[in-house]
Amino acid sequence: MKAVIQRARDASVTVDKEIIGKINDGFVVLLGVTHEDTIEDVTYLVNKIIHLRIFEDENEKMNHSLLDVGGSILSISQFTLYGDTRKGRRPNFMQAAKPDYANELYETFNKMVREAGIKVETGKFGAMMDVQFTNVGPVTLIIDTKEK
Template sequence: MRAVIQRARDAKVTVQGEVVGEIRDGFVILLGVTHDDTIEDAEYLANKIVHLRVFEDENEKMNLSLKDVGGDILSISQFTLYGDTRKGRRPNFMQAARPEQANTLYEQFNNLIKNEGINIATGEFGAMMDVTLTNVGPVTLILDSKEK
């Protein structure tokens, strides 16, 4: 399971012109699922993300976690994180999980975040979405559950 995490001042996701998810101050997470991912991968990433210390403390040092600052998460499913661009000009998405498996793990990941007491908004799985955000820092990190 892969996650691209962006610290955001604000963010929203729209589907066909309608806002379906919106946050203030927190993370935008693009989450990709591959074939051999399990609930353990979702648990690892959810725990890691909630406790990442990338928010500034009173000394302007990145020392505080999402939980410490009471931040929100906007979670977006993103199968293209498993796009392989090594050959040709068109990405190969064979490493992305089938939609049924990916959606199940995406929902489990989101529930794990909720269980941590974090406010979470989501996009619409499988839909064409427009995501807008104000990236703070900018702080952007990539996590992969297979690279523990």
């Protein structure tokens, strides 16, 4: 699994001109699933993300986690994270998981984050989405479970 984590002041996702998810203060997580991913990858990613210390403390040092600050997550499924652009000009998405499997792991990710006490808002799997947010810092990190 790959996740792009962006610290956000506010974020929303719109489908068919309707806002279907919205958060304040937390993370926008773009989540990509490949066919080799398992529940162990989901568990690793959830624990890494919710404990990632990238919020400032009183000394303006990144020492607080999402749990520490009571932040939320806007979770967006993002198959294009597995786009291969090495050949030609059109990305190859063969490494992205099939939709049913990808959605199963995406939903499991969201469920596990909620079970950890974090508010999660989501986009709509497979839909054309408009995602808007204010990246604070900016702070953007990429986590790939194959590199753990």
